[in-house]
Amino acid sequence: MLLLFIAAYASIEFSGDFPKGSDSRSAMKALHFSFGLLVFFMAWLRLSMRLLSPTPHPEPTLPFWQRQAARRAHAALYALMIAMPLPGWLALNAAVALFHHYVRGDNTLRRMLPKRS
Ligand code: HEM
DSSP: OHHHHHHHHHHHHHHTTSOTTOHHHHHHHHHHHHHHHHHHHHHHHHHHHHHHSOOOOOSSOOOHHHHHHHHHHHHHHHHHHHHTHHHHHHHHHHHHHHIIIIIIOOSHHHHHSOOOO
């Protein structure tokens, strides 16, 4: 997961080294989306595996405050793995819907909105 994070971060950072509109820049952005989405889906996979087969208790046991600290740190890591990719994904989706509405002038955006009675 750490390597995927690094790859997602590095691909968007290095995309700036290529000229705007170039194929290489688009390819780096596409890599960024792929790595980012992989983080998102792998996080859910990890979470479901963890719920299905709980991790063994540490032996010898740890003080209560250390177990609590570890639990919270893990929860924060899972939240990060799920929350980081979301804004990019949503912004993408939103940009494409606006493109359809204002540039192509089709009804894609209207079809996404709830029906008015
Ligand atoms: C581990 C997950 C992710 C991390 C850590 C991450 C991080 C970043 C960072 C650091 C930037 C550059 C911001 C800036 O300096 O302007 C960025 C930009 C962006 N990200 Fe992500 N991102 C992740 C996942 C995603 C996903 C899943 C998508 C979409 C499918 C996405 C779409 C975008 C877009 C559209 C941009 C703007 C690119 C541009 O400049 O044109 N990101 N992201």
